[in-house]
Amino acid sequence: MIDVASHKIRLLEQSPAVEGQFSHFVESTDWHAMTQSHQEKTEQDVLRALSKSKLNVEDFAALISPAAEPYLLEMAAKSEQLTLQRFGKTLSLFAPLYLSNTCANECTYCGFSMSNAIKRLTLNESQVEKEIAAIKDKGFDHILLVTGETNKVSMPYFERMLPLIKSHFSQLSMEVQPLNSEEYKRLQTIGLDGVLVYQETYRRKTYLEHHLRGNKSNFNYRLDAPDRIGQAGIHKIGLGVLLGLEDWRTDSVMMAHHLRHLQKRYWRSRFSVAFPRIRPCEGGIVPKSIITDRQLVQLIAAWRLFDWDVEMSLSTRESPEFRHHAVRMGFTTMSAESKTQPGGYADDAQAALEQFEISDERPVAEIIAMIRSQGREVVWKNWDPALSHV
Amino acid sequence: MPSLLIAGHEFQSRLFTGTGKYASANAMMDSITASESELVTLSLRRMDLKHQTDNILQPLQKKGIKLLPNTSGARTAKEAIFAAELAREALETNWVKLEIHPDPRYLMPDGMETLLAAEALIKKGFVVMPYVHADPVLCKRLEEIGCQCVMPLGSPIGSNMGLASRPFLEIIIEQSRVPVIVDAGIGAPSDAALAMEIGADAVLVNTAMAAANQPSKMANAFRLAVEAGRMAYESGLGERRIQAQATSPLTDFIGALS
Numbered sequence: 001m002i003d004v005a006s007h008k009i010r011l012l013e014q015s016p017a018v019e020g021q022f023s024h025f026v027e028s029t030d031w032h033a034m035t036q037s038h039q040e041k042t043e044q045d046v047l048r049a050l051s052k053s054k055l056n057v058e059d060f061a062a063l064i065s066p067a068a069e070p071y072l073l074e075m076a077a078k079s080e081q082l083t084l085q086r087f088g089k090t091l092s093l094f095a096p097l098y099l100s101n102t103c104a105n106e107c108t109y110c111g112f113s114m115s116n117a118i119k120r121l122t123l124n125e126s127q128v129e130k131e132i133a134a135i136k137d138k139g140f141d142h143i144l145l146v147t148g149e150t151n152k153v154s155m156p157y158f159e160r161m162l163p164l165i166k167s168h169f170s171q172l173s174m175e176v177q178p179l180n181s182e183e184y185k186r187l188q189t190i191g192l193d194g195v196l197v198y199q200e201t202y203r204r205k206t207y208l209e210h211h212l213r214g215n216k217s218n219f220n221y222r223l224d225a226p227d228r229i230g231q232a233g234i235h236k237i238g239l240g241v242l243l244g245l246e247d248w249r250t251d252s253v254m255m256a257h258h259l260r261h262l263q264k265r266y267w268r269s270r271f272s273v274a275f276p277r278i279r280p281c282e283g284g285i286v287p288k289s290i291i292t293d294r295q296l297v298q299l300i301a302a303w304r305l306f307d308w309d310v311e312m313s314l315s316t317r318e319s320p321e322f323r324h325h326a327v328r329m330g331f332t333t334m335s336a337e338s339k340t341q342p343g344g345y346a347d348d349a350q351a352a353l354e355q356f357e358i359s360d361e362r363p364v365a366e367i368i369a370m371i372r373s374q375g376r377e378v379v380w381k382n383w384d385p386a387l388s389h390v
Numbered sequence: 391m392p393s394l395l396i397a398g399h400e401f402q403s404r405l406f407t408g409t410g411k412y413a414s415a416n417a418m419m420d421s422i423t424a425s426e427s428e429l430v431t432l433s434l435r436r437m438d439l440k441h442q443t444d445n446i447l448q449p450l451q452k453k454g455i456k457l458l459p460n461t462s463g464a465r466t467a468k469e470a471i472f473a474a475e476l477a478r479e480a481l482e483t484n485w486v487k488l489e490i491h492p493d494p495r496y497l498m499p500d501g502m503e504t505l506l507a508a509e510a511l512i513k514k515g516f517v518v519m520p521y522v523h524a525d526p527v528l529c530k531r532l533e534e535i536g537c538q539c540v541m542p543l544g545s546p547i548g549s550n551m552g553l554a555s556r557p558f559l560e561i562i563i564e565q566s567r568v569p570v571i572v573d574a575g576i577g578a579p580s581d582a583a584l585a586m587e588i589g590a591d592a593v594l595v596n597t598a599m600a601a602a603n604q605p606s607k608m609a610n611a612f613r614l615a616v617e618a619g620r621m622a623y624e625s626g627l628g629e630r631r632i633q634a635q636a637t638s639p640l641t642d643f644i645g646a647l648s
Contacts, residue, residue: 084601086548088411141438170435235494263495268465270494309495375413384435386473387463 015220021227022261023220026254031203035250041065050074055306060256063302064249072298079301079330082308091371092333092379093364094142095135096175098342099123099161103148105214107200108285109242109278112148114213121342122153128161132168134345138337138364141381142171144196146340149177149215158187166191171383173236177215178225184232193388194236197225198274201245202254210245210285226258230266235388236311237262237269243296244278244287252299256306272311272333273303279317279359293322297329304330316358320370323360327374336360336367392624394591396569397485397517397538399456403428404586405616406458406571408596409446410436412605419449421599425609431458431487431594434473439480447481458519460487465500467507474511486511487541488520497547497574501528505535512536521573524555529562529570540566541594543574544585548597550577553584563589579608579615586619587627 017023038061046068049059062068063075100122103112111118123131135143143165147153158176166172173194174187184195201207204219211217229237239258241251252275259271277296278287291299303312314326314334323334338358339345362370368378394401407425409432412418422430430450437447437459450457459477464470467490474486488511490504491497499522508518512535520532524542532540542562545551552575553559563570569591576582582593595612602608 085550085597088597088600089413089417090411268492268494372414377413377415379436381438382435383463384437384473384476386476387435387465387469 013215013218015218015224017220018224018227021224022258023223025257025261026202026204026223029254029257031250034253035247037061038065038249038253041067043067046071049305050078057253057256057260057306060302060306061249061253063305064252064299068298068302069294072294072301075301075305076297076329079304080328082304083328083330083332086308087332089376090379091327091331091376092142092382093140093367094144094171094173094333094335095138095140095345096144096146096335096338096340097128097131097135097165098146098340098344099128099157100147100150100153101342102150102153103214104150105148105216106212107216108210108212109200109245122157123342125160125164127343127346128164130346131343132165136168138345139380141169142333142383143169143173144335145172145174145176147176155179155183155186159190162187162190162192166385170381170385173238175238178222178228181228181232184229184234188232188234188388191385191388192234193383194238194270194272195225195229195234196238196240196272196274197222197229198238198240198242199223199255199258200240200242201251202241202258203246203251206246206288226262227265230262230269233266233268235269236272237266238272238274238313240274240276242278243275243291244289247289248275248291248295248299252302256303259307259310270311272313274313274315275299276315276317296322297326300326300330316360318359320360320362324370324374327371327376334367336364337362394569396519401428401592402426403613403616404592404620405582405613406431406592406594407599407609408432408594409450411597411600415446415449417605418446418600419453421605421609422450422455423453423609424606425595425599425613427455427613429456429458431460431596433460433462434477435463437477437480439476456485457481457483458485458487459483460489460521462489462491462497464490465492466490467503467510470503470507471510471514474507474516475514478516484515485517486519488518499523499543501525504528505531508532508537509535519571524558524562526558526561526565529566533566533568537568539569539571539591541571541573544572544581545575547574549575550598551575552577552581553588556584556588559585559590560588579611582612583615583619583622586616587622589623592616 017027041062045062049062101112102120102122106113171193172191175196207219226237241255311332314331316335316338371378403426405427406429407427461470461473464473470490490500492500504520508520511518518537519539521541522528529540545554571592572585572590573594576595577598585593599605599609
């Protein structure tokens with residue numbers, strides 16, 4: 001699949017690590033040593049982590065290590081308690097709005113990859129209006145814009161669409177290609193509240209094996225995107241790894257380092273973490289490292305114990321049964337009845353375009369009933385445009 | 391028990407509370423009712439002003455509870471002023487709980503921005519209740535520019551750590567000419583009672599009630615604690631003495647000294 005010529009081009013496009021930004025940390029960190037470190041955690045390390053109120057990354061590594069497996073119940077209970085204290089008996093709902101599935105990237109795990117023979121669509125203003133109406137109709141007030149990456153779907157397109165969309169929602173976040181700091185600043189003035197840039201994996205070698213073509217194959221440029229978002233003063237910054245591409249524990253430890261790095265520098269921003277598991281998609285791959293349901297619960301609880309304040313989003317990729325129980329585990333937001341294809345809310349007959357199969361397809365009303373049955377209230381609005389009035 | 395007066399408004403209850411973190415609007419109403427609180431703060435970020443379908447506002451207004459919009463989420467004086475004006479228009483009240491926390495993690499109040507915003511808002515005719523650190527000098531400055539009360543924190547918001555700032559709260563209470571309301575960190579009724587015993591004029595409690603297994607029962611416990619603490623303060627608490635009285639031979643000796 002990788003021919004030598006394109007491989008060379010790809011290598012030329014790699015940005016250098018930047019002093020003071022996270023790429024510098026990653027470059028100076030040995031992946032194998034970090035993997036060995038969490039494998040060698042002992043029961044003593046786990047007990048120490050469980051007894052502390054301020055946990056460092058080493059404590060987090062202990063909590064996701066095999067040594068912590070016998071303490072899963074205790075961890076889950078503590079996670080629920082901390083989440084309750086910080087976020088109350090609530091759960092925020094948001095909807096992803098897929099604006100485009102055209103993409104010049106080639107990523108092994110993604111249905112939007114350039115070489116996949118799917119119908120491509122980039123929504124225009126009137127199509128976006130229809131999607132907004134359908135999403136508002138379900139009650140959503142927080143929106144996440146998602147796109148593939150092409151020249152056509154870049155700043156001029158965003159500058160056209162953001163004001164239109166923001167006039168209907170209290171909070172607007174984006175999950176698009178990494179931009180530069182000035183571009184983030186510009187988008188903030190027209191309604192951008194949050195940006196998610198998932199690193200997928202923090203191991204450079206593996207990253208390059210899965211991002212074969214396009215701008216996304218530039219490892220360091222993506223890695224430093226959260227630094228640039230922080231420098232631009234964006235309110236919310238989201239990190240994420242795609243569990244399964246690499247050793248899930250090492251990637252999680254790296255993301256914990258990433259979170260601490262950002263928190264110290266961009267202390268005015270809020271942070272969220274996500275760790276979706278690889279789902280079947282068009283032309284998809286088999287995970288290298290499998291994380292079981294039990295281990296996923298361990299990971300969720302470890303994140304909450306590590307950081308009582310970080311927002312965690314529960315994906316529709318997980319099954320209804322898992323989501324039912326996960327509501328009380330440490331999550332703070334979730335999506336419901338998501339459509340992962342452009343135009344999917346207004347026109348249901350387009351499933352062939354979707355980015356990945358969602359596993360929980362229940363309508364919003366059922367999700368609300370499920371959340372309430374777990375003793376949690378749904379929050380639709382937790383932000384006001386007045387607060388981002390620049 | 392003498393009532394509390396803030397900006398000409400009389401409160402029988404010295405327990406203020408909030409609307410966040412409850413599992414349902416019913417649980418919230420039951421809890422606020424049990425607390426007998428007459429002043430309830432609510433965040434602009436949670437209010438749906440466009441749709442007027444808010445299931446929080448109406449039942450509170452029906453009960454005649456005074457609403458106190460807060461500017462939670464604002465990071466600068468400018469954002470807070472804008473939010474306060476929006477809330478005044480929407481809720482038809484010129485009262486505002488001024489919260490400016492650029493740090494969204496610990497929600498630590500920014501004293502400098504708070505002072506600037508308070509000054510501007512008072513000029514615009516607001517009754518400003520500023521949420522601040524337990525900083526005695528800042529509290530005096532806020533009083534000087536016309537704040538009608540101050541709201542220093544006991545410990546970080548939502549932490550349930552109680553009166554970690556006690557020595558500074560005591561100085562603030564000693565010096566203040568406006569009511570002192572201890573705001574964040576009160577985790578148990580005993581913390582609330584202690585705040586009242588040391589002379590706070592009121593306390594604001596939210597998380598400890600909302601996150602309890604039985605919020606309305608907890609609200610009732612806080613109500614009792616605040617009343618008990620206030621009664622103890624008014625009746626004059628005995629000094630706590632670390633050392634025993636000097637023995638009589640020593641007294642005789644010292645008394646005989648020329």
